[in-house]
Amino acid sequence: MMSSYQALYRVWRPQRFDDVAGQQMITQTLKNAIANHNPAHAYLLTGPRGTGKTSVAKIFAKAINCPHSVDGEPCNECEICQEITSGSLGDVIEIDAASNNGVEEIREIREKANYAPTRAEYKVYIIDEVHMLSMGAFNALLKTLEEPPEKVIFILATTDPHKIPATIISRTQRFDFRRISQETIIQRMVLILNEENITFEKEALQLIAQTAEGGLRDALSILDQVISYANGSVTQVAVRDITGSITQELLIEYLQLLYHHDTSEALQALNQLLAEGKEAYRFIEDALMLCRDILLAKAVKSDVAVTFKYAHHTPAFDAIVQQLPTNFLYQAVGVLSQTQKNLKQTTHKEIYLEVATIQLCEISDKNSATATPAGDYEVVDTAAYEEIVHQLQDMQKQLEQLQAIDKVASEPKIVEPKQTLISKNNQEDASVVPNQSEVFAVLDEATHQDRAFLFDLWPDFISQLEVGQSAIMNNGTPVAASPNTWVITFEYKILVERFETDELISKSLQQFLETIHQSQIKIIALTNEQWKNVRENYILERKKLKQGIPVDFSEEEKKEYEQRIQEEEKTKEIINQAVAFFGEDTVKIMEDDNK
Amino acid sequence: MKDFQQILQEINNKKVAPLYLVQGSEAYFIRQFEKAIIKNCLAPEDIAMNFVQIDLTEQTLDDFLFEATSYPFLGERKVIFVREPRFLTGQKGQVIDQMLQEKFIDYLKDPASFTVAIFFAPYEKLDRRKKLTKQLLKMCQLVDVTSPKPHEAEKYFAQYLENSGYRMEDKAWHLFMQLTAGNLSKMIHELNKISVYQAQTEVITLETVEQLVPKNLEYNVFELNRLVMAGDIQNALQFYQELLMKKEDPIKIIALLISEFRLLLQVKILQEQHSGQRQISDQLGIHWYRIKLALEKCSHFSLEQLADALESLIDVDYQIKTGQMDATTSFDFFVLSFCERTQMISN
Structure with missing residues (x-):
C-alpha cells in the first residue's frame, strides 16, 4: 500500500503556539487569553502569506477547546484536538472567503452561530482570506460581530488588511504578523532536513530563504520541489534550476567582462546562458538584483547578507564588490532597467540583450561620480570606436529589419536613431567652411581702405535694391574687404543660400558697382558662425606663418590644407553618427591629445 | 447641559430618564453608556425578554411605538435601543408619514413609564429644523458622546x-x-x-x-523616512520590502514619503530663518512633537541635500508611473544613491 504524499509544509505545520516561528508576542498574548479564560469575541490576523496566520487560528481553536490544555497550549492528543486537526469537528468551522464571499453564506453563519456548540466549549469560525468578502457580506458579518453570541469566537485571517472595513477592524482584536526573518526560515529548514535525514548545502537554504521573501510556506514548497528534483539532496544548483535564476558565478563573470570592455567574450557568455534556456527577462532581473546587492555591500560595511535579494557571500562576490566602482554600477543599472523595459515590448529579446551588452561594455569608469543611471559616455580610442560604430550599424540594421517584422505583428514604432540621423544631417556644421581658402586670400589682401569703402557703400547699395532683395540683404553685415572681394555674413544659413541663388541680387549688385566703382567685385557670403571659425583659423595660420612658413600658399600647402579640411570633415561625420546612435546628451566630444 | 460623566453617575444612582438621545460616535463612550443602562435598568434574567433593539434601516417607527407601549414581560422595565434613526438628520431615505409623525410626537410628550428608550445617533450633525428632531431634543436627555479632541x-x-x-x-x-x-x-x-x-x-x-499595536501606513512611512535619514540602508530596504509584502501600494508609499521629505525641507527652511520649534509648529499647523522629530532628523543634512532627496523621490515616482522601472528597484536605488551622496559629503 502506498501512503499518500504530504507536502512538507503540511507535515510540518506547527501544532502548538510555541512551534510557530517568529511571532512570539502574538502567540504569548493568545496563550494568556486562553489560560485566563478571557478570549475576545473576534480576532483579526493579518500579515504576508506564509507567516502562520491559519496555523495560529487552528491552534487557537484547539487550545481553547482542549480539556487538557496547559498554559494555553493544546494537548494535541485528545479526541477534540485530533478532530480539529483533521477538520472533522463540527464546532470548528473553516471557511475560505475567497470562494464563499456572498451575503448568503455569511447569513447562514449568522443563523448557525446562534446555536450553542455541540461538543466543544466554544464554537470557532475561522474565515480565511476575509478581504474577499463582498460589501454586503461584510455588513452581515458586522451585525454578528456587534452582538456576538455567547461561546462563539470569530477568527478572521487576511493578507490584505486595507480591504477590511474600519467598522469590522474596530470590533476585533487585531494582530499583525511579521515577515519571518531569513535566519528563522533557515533554522526551520535545517530542523526539518535533519529530521528527514536529507543532506543540504547551507548556501542552498539561503537561496531558498531569499526567494521565499519571508514566507515560511513558500520556502518549504520550494524545498519540497528541490528535494524531489535533486533526488534527496538540497544543492545550490538544484535551487537555481528550480527557481530559474542564473548562478551567481556566471553573472559575476559576465559583469567582469563588461567592466573590462570585453565585448565579444561578454556576448559569448550571454549567448551561452540563453542557449541553456535561461529566460531573457529573468536574466536582466537577476543582473539588476546583483548590481543592487553589490551596491548594498559597498555601502554597508557590516554583514548584509540578510538583505540580499540575489547574491550570497562567496570569495568571487567579495572580490567584485571591491573591484567595481559605484559609478559603473549605477550606469549599468541605467542600461539594464532600460533594457528591462524594452524587453516587455518585443518578441526578439535576444537582440535587446545583445545591444545592452555592447552598451554596457562601453561604460567608462573614469567619469566623475554621477548618480544618474544614464551617465555620460566618452570615446576613448578612435580605432576601437570606429569598430564599435561599425558593429552598432550592423546591429541597427538587424534591429530595423526585425522591427519591420515586428510592425506587422505589433503596433508601428518609430525608429529613434534614424530620426536623429536625418535631423542631424540637415543641420550642417558651422566649422566646415566650403570656401575657406578664398576667404583666407581675401583676408591676406584686406586693407582698411577697402573695408571703409565697403562700409560706406553698403547702405547705398541696399537702398537701391528691390523690396524682396533688400529684405534679405538687410540681414547681412559687411565684415571684410579686399580690392576685388567682399565678405559679408548672415545670421542664418538659409539667408546665405538665398543670397547665393538669387540672381536678381547679383545682377543689381554688378550694375551698381559698375556705375560707382567701375570694377568687378566678388562677394563671399558666410554665416556668422562660419566667419568666426574662419577668422580663428586664419589667425592660427598667421601664427604658423610667422614661424617661418612662406607667406604665400604654394600648391603643396594648399593640398595639405584641403586634406586637413577633409580629415576634419570625416571626424565630423563620425561624431554625427555617434550622436545619432547614442543621442546628443550621451555623447561627449573630446580632443585626442596624442595626435 | 450635563456632561457625560454626570449622566453616567445619575444612571448608576438609578435616576433613569425615559428618553435618551445619544449623539456622537466615540465607541468607547457609547459602550459605557449601553452597559450602564442595561446594568441599572434590567435584572440579568430579564435581559432576554425585556431588552429590544430596533434597527430603523430594517424596521419602522411603528415597530418602536408598538414595543414601547406594550408592557414588559414579567420584569418592571423594558429597554429599547433604537439604531440608525436617520430621520433625525438631513440625510434622505427614511420617510415617515404624517400620521406616524404625530403618533411619535404624542409618545414623546407622554412616554410610557415602564420603558427606557435610547436613540443612538452616531452622526456628525442632526437636522434641528425638522419637527421630529426638535420634539425629541426637547423631551429627551441628550447624551454627548462625540469624539474628544x-x-x-x-x-x-x-x-x-x-x-x-x-x-x-x-x-x-x-x-x-x-x-x-x-x-x-x-x-x-x-x-x-x-x-x-x-x-x-x-x-x-x-x-x-x-x-x-498595529501600525498604519502613515506611521510606517514615517519610520521608513527615519531609516533613510539615518543612513541605515539595510533596514530601510528591508522595511520597504515588508511594506510591499503587506500589499501596500508602492505609489502610495512614495507619495507619503515625498510629503514626509517635503515637511523636512519646510522645517529646515524655517529653521534657517531662525524659527523655533513652536513657531514652526504654528506656521505649518503640525503637532509640535512631529516638528521636534523632524528637527532632529534633518539636523545632519543641508538644505541642498534635502531638496535633492525630494527631487530624486519625485523622479522615482515618475519612473514608476511611466513604467520605466519597477517599484522595488527604483526605490532601492534611490536609497542607495541618497545615502551614498549624503555620506560622501559629510565625510
Missing part, C-alpha cells in the same frame, strides 16, 4: 491608564499616541490587548507597543 483623548487615556494600574515608558507612550492617532476607542482597545499580554507586569515597554 486628540489632546483631550490623551488626557482621558492617561487617567484611564493609571486607573487600570499600568504605566508606560516615555518612548512607549509617544509611539502609542502616534499609532492610535488621538482616537480614544482605539487607545482603550489596544490597551485591553496589551493587558492580556502582560497581566502581571505594570510597566508597558516600547517593545510591547511596537509589536502588539
Whole structure:
C-alpha cells in the first residue's frame, strides 16, 4: 500500500503556539487569553502569506477547546484536538472567503452561530482570506460581530488588511504578523532536513530563504520541489534550476567582462546562458538584483547578507564588490532597467540583450561620480570606436529589419536613431567652411581702405535694391574687404543660400558697382558662425606663418590644407553618427591629445 | 447641559430618564453608556425578554411605538435601543408619514413609564429644523458622546491608564499616541490587548507597543523616512520590502514619503530663518512633537541635500508611473544613491 504524499509544509505545520516561528508576542498574548479564560469575541490576523496566520487560528481553536490544555497550549492528543486537526469537528468551522464571499453564506453563519456548540466549549469560525468578502457580506458579518453570541469566537485571517472595513477592524482584536526573518526560515529548514535525514548545502537554504521573501510556506514548497528534483539532496544548483535564476558565478563573470570592455567574450557568455534556456527577462532581473546587492555591500560595511535579494557571500562576490566602482554600477543599472523595459515590448529579446551588452561594455569608469543611471559616455580610442560604430550599424540594421517584422505583428514604432540621423544631417556644421581658402586670400589682401569703402557703400547699395532683395540683404553685415572681394555674413544659413541663388541680387549688385566703382567685385557670403571659425583659423595660420612658413600658399600647402579640411570633415561625420546612435546628451566630444 | 460623566453617575444612582438621545460616535463612550443602562435598568434574567433593539434601516417607527407601549414581560422595565434613526438628520431615505409623525410626537410628550428608550445617533450633525428632531431634543436627555479632541483623548487615556494600574515608558507612550492617532476607542482597545499580554507586569515597554499595536501606513512611512535619514540602508530596504509584502501600494508609499521629505525641507527652511520649534509648529499647523522629530532628523543634512532627496523621490515616482522601472528597484536605488551622496559629503 502506498501512503499518500504530504507536502512538507503540511507535515510540518506547527501544532502548538510555541512551534510557530517568529511571532512570539502574538502567540504569548493568545496563550494568556486562553489560560485566563478571557478570549475576545473576534480576532483579526493579518500579515504576508506564509507567516502562520491559519496555523495560529487552528491552534487557537484547539487550545481553547482542549480539556487538557496547559498554559494555553493544546494537548494535541485528545479526541477534540485530533478532530480539529483533521477538520472533522463540527464546532470548528473553516471557511475560505475567497470562494464563499456572498451575503448568503455569511447569513447562514449568522443563523448557525446562534446555536450553542455541540461538543466543544466554544464554537470557532475561522474565515480565511476575509478581504474577499463582498460589501454586503461584510455588513452581515458586522451585525454578528456587534452582538456576538455567547461561546462563539470569530477568527478572521487576511493578507490584505486595507480591504477590511474600519467598522469590522474596530470590533476585533487585531494582530499583525511579521515577515519571518531569513535566519528563522533557515533554522526551520535545517530542523526539518535533519529530521528527514536529507543532506543540504547551507548556501542552498539561503537561496531558498531569499526567494521565499519571508514566507515560511513558500520556502518549504520550494524545498519540497528541490528535494524531489535533486533526488534527496538540497544543492545550490538544484535551487537555481528550480527557481530559474542564473548562478551567481556566471553573472559575476559576465559583469567582469563588461567592466573590462570585453565585448565579444561578454556576448559569448550571454549567448551561452540563453542557449541553456535561461529566460531573457529573468536574466536582466537577476543582473539588476546583483548590481543592487553589490551596491548594498559597498555601502554597508557590516554583514548584509540578510538583505540580499540575489547574491550570497562567496570569495568571487567579495572580490567584485571591491573591484567595481559605484559609478559603473549605477550606469549599468541605467542600461539594464532600460533594457528591462524594452524587453516587455518585443518578441526578439535576444537582440535587446545583445545591444545592452555592447552598451554596457562601453561604460567608462573614469567619469566623475554621477548618480544618474544614464551617465555620460566618452570615446576613448578612435580605432576601437570606429569598430564599435561599425558593429552598432550592423546591429541597427538587424534591429530595423526585425522591427519591420515586428510592425506587422505589433503596433508601428518609430525608429529613434534614424530620426536623429536625418535631423542631424540637415543641420550642417558651422566649422566646415566650403570656401575657406578664398576667404583666407581675401583676408591676406584686406586693407582698411577697402573695408571703409565697403562700409560706406553698403547702405547705398541696399537702398537701391528691390523690396524682396533688400529684405534679405538687410540681414547681412559687411565684415571684410579686399580690392576685388567682399565678405559679408548672415545670421542664418538659409539667408546665405538665398543670397547665393538669387540672381536678381547679383545682377543689381554688378550694375551698381559698375556705375560707382567701375570694377568687378566678388562677394563671399558666410554665416556668422562660419566667419568666426574662419577668422580663428586664419589667425592660427598667421601664427604658423610667422614661424617661418612662406607667406604665400604654394600648391603643396594648399593640398595639405584641403586634406586637413577633409580629415576634419570625416571626424565630423563620425561624431554625427555617434550622436545619432547614442543621442546628443550621451555623447561627449573630446580632443585626442596624442595626435 | 450635563456632561457625560454626570449622566453616567445619575444612571448608576438609578435616576433613569425615559428618553435618551445619544449623539456622537466615540465607541468607547457609547459602550459605557449601553452597559450602564442595561446594568441599572434590567435584572440579568430579564435581559432576554425585556431588552429590544430596533434597527430603523430594517424596521419602522411603528415597530418602536408598538414595543414601547406594550408592557414588559414579567420584569418592571423594558429597554429599547433604537439604531440608525436617520430621520433625525438631513440625510434622505427614511420617510415617515404624517400620521406616524404625530403618533411619535404624542409618545414623546407622554412616554410610557415602564420603558427606557435610547436613540443612538452616531452622526456628525442632526437636522434641528425638522419637527421630529426638535420634539425629541426637547423631551429627551441628550447624551454627548462625540469624539474628544486628540489632546483631550490623551488626557482621558492617561487617567484611564493609571486607573487600570499600568504605566508606560516615555518612548512607549509617544509611539502609542502616534499609532492610535488621538482616537480614544482605539487607545482603550489596544490597551485591553496589551493587558492580556502582560497581566502581571505594570510597566508597558516600547517593545510591547511596537509589536502588539498595529501600525498604519502613515506611521510606517514615517519610520521608513527615519531609516533613510539615518543612513541605515539595510533596514530601510528591508522595511520597504515588508511594506510591499503587506500589499501596500508602492505609489502610495512614495507619495507619503515625498510629503514626509517635503515637511523636512519646510522645517529646515524655517529653521534657517531662525524659527523655533513652536513657531514652526504654528506656521505649518503640525503637532509640535512631529516638528521636534523632524528637527532632529534633518539636523545632519543641508538644505541642498534635502531638496535633492525630494527631487530624486519625485523622479522615482515618475519612473514608476511611466513604467520605466519597477517599484522595488527604483526605490532601492534611490536609497542607495541618497545615502551614498549624503555620506560622501559629510565625510
